[in-house]
Amino acid sequence: MARATIRDVARDAGVSSATVSYVVNGKVSETISTETINKVMQSVRKLGYIPNQAAKTLGSPRAGGKLRSNMIGVLIPQTEPGKEFMFSNPFYGDFLSAVEYKARENGYHLLISGTEVDQSYTEIAKSRSLDGIIILGMFPSTDLKEYRRMQIPTVLVDCYDTGHYFHSVGINDRHGGYMATQYMLELGHKRIAFVSGAVSEAGVNQMRQQGYKDALKEAEIAFDEALVYYGEVGYPHGITAAEAIVRSGQGITAVFATADIIALGLLKGFQKAGVDVPGEMSLIGFDDIFLSRICHPALTTVHQDIAEKGRVAAEIVICAAHDPIMTKRDVTIPLSIAQRDSTRRI
Amino acid sequence: MARATIRDVARDAGVSSATVSYVVNGKVSETISTETINKVMQSVRKLGYIPNQAAKTLGSPRAGGKLRSNMIGVLIPQTEPGKEFMFSNPFYGDFLSAVEYKARENGYHLLISGTEVDQSYTEIAKSRSLDGIIILGMFPSTDLKEYRRMQIPTVLVDCYDTGHYFHSVGINDRHGGYMATQYMLELGHKRIAFVSGAVSEAGVNQMRQQGYKDALKEAEIAFDEALVYYGEVGYPHGITAAEAIVRSGQGITAVFATADIIALGLLKGFQKAGVDVPGEMSLIGFDDIFLSRICHPALTTVHQDIAEKGRVAAEIVICAAHDPIMTKRDVTIPLSIAQRDSTRRI
């Protein structure tokens, strides 16, 4: 036996399918007699009626000309094209979790996806009639133009270059970089290495480096190219950088890594090289992922509230889905220093 | 201007909408002239036509009586009801990533969701016409009955009590417990503590404990209730257990934790208490999450290939979606010991 449709319910309750639709959606609540409502609800339960979303989506575009799928898309960047996403990045789990919870609370479901090189996400968004989109990380701004044309509420997360159209939530990376560096300076460090992913690759690293430079400048310390170590955002880069730092003979006493994952690599690298952290080398990271609390010594780092980011992103996209003319909203989630055991005053 | 529909394309190409449908879906490929195909494809590109999934889903249930949404649902357990999921569990990220990749490769999208206490996931599954479902972790078997009634291909991941209906992918937890314990025994340890989550809570812990007992028995060592520490699967439990172990005076020289996350807590706890790992205490975990490689000392653990699990789960559900009469499939992903630095021969 097939699933009960709205018409089955109507027949069973002795009313029209329109009436059922009204009742089920709580619409025109004032205009329907309590008696009818009861009859309908009874039949709904009796037949185990569950509305078909596809039909709903298809049947209601007259309001505003837009289909509503009650689905929000989340676009997650891939480390490498054609590769799985999220790998070894604990960030996404926390983020997604928060988004999902908020979304479901509001009757939305989440469609998650990576991006294929050839297929633009806009196709998915259109074909699925997504009510909103959350985009994580940086994407080529040519793509963003396409998103804009789609007229689907979109929130950019951790993305610079958001233009004047998209909502955004993120952190002040430059200030974060400043905070981290400043923290080291206050502890008396002068030779502070900067270890990051490729600065060109994503605006984030550049911003954090700017903050690093800002703090140095304020302290009247010249920026020294020799203290900078670029690589890939990842654990291995940290290890390599640690070795390089140890060998460098630059008198480095502190390191600012633009990602905890790199900092953890550094930690490992220093330990391997017999360099005590924080005894001989102070270390500060960025992100405050779960691991940072766990490692030994626990990592001092720039804390960002990832779940809060997710919550806010979801909130914005849901609001915008209901109110398409909502003005652009930009939220910056505050940062703080999580003081732990990997830094030392000198 | 609204999006182009199939009829717009048909008009533009001077053919019927049926023809467009055929061409776009690559059906009846033999029966349509190349010329027509070209005409249609040209119009498709010209108008930027993108099929509407809702309409597709709705329009094609005649084949088999089932709607096809080209969506796969992934159900993720929540640590606490009404709470976000996945928090601090790196497992899900890796798993999801693999599933998503496989799914997209096959033209499916992923609908992810936690579970609310009141709303059964079956409603979501039905209303969204999901083509398949992947369920993570243990769920009350009463729920599972409902899933079965839905007749939607379902894969249970890491779930015992899978019955005779659902596909499943998982690991041999009992054997894993055996492997871990055996490993310690071979290193010469006799007093091996067992630290786990509540054994009643999930079959998993019980299984692993069984393996622990199996290995002890084989070595003719009596199982000692005093060496067992139950708690919550989490970092804090590890810390607490470490303290308890140190205080116990039971002559414990090795610990088997049924989850890396607990093992990491133990590590921290031992370090706090000034107990050297592996010098004075050997430690083995279970899961091989990313963190285990990173912590210091790196954690010896029972390795399971989480991504592989995801890949296989996705494969099965996709196969089953195409072939509903596919026979029940059960895949056990092999385990291995990741030998690292937290254990020592005595």
Next chain:
DNA sequence: TTGAAAGCGCTAACAG
């Protein structure tokens, strides 16, 4: 306060 009816965009017989 309710019902009839016209679509939404697409698929799949069936007819030509």
Next chain:
DNA sequence: CTGTTAGCGCTTTCAA
């Protein structure tokens, strides 16, 4: 080889 047509299940205007 291609077009006609009747739905899929729901919403919503309009009329009763």
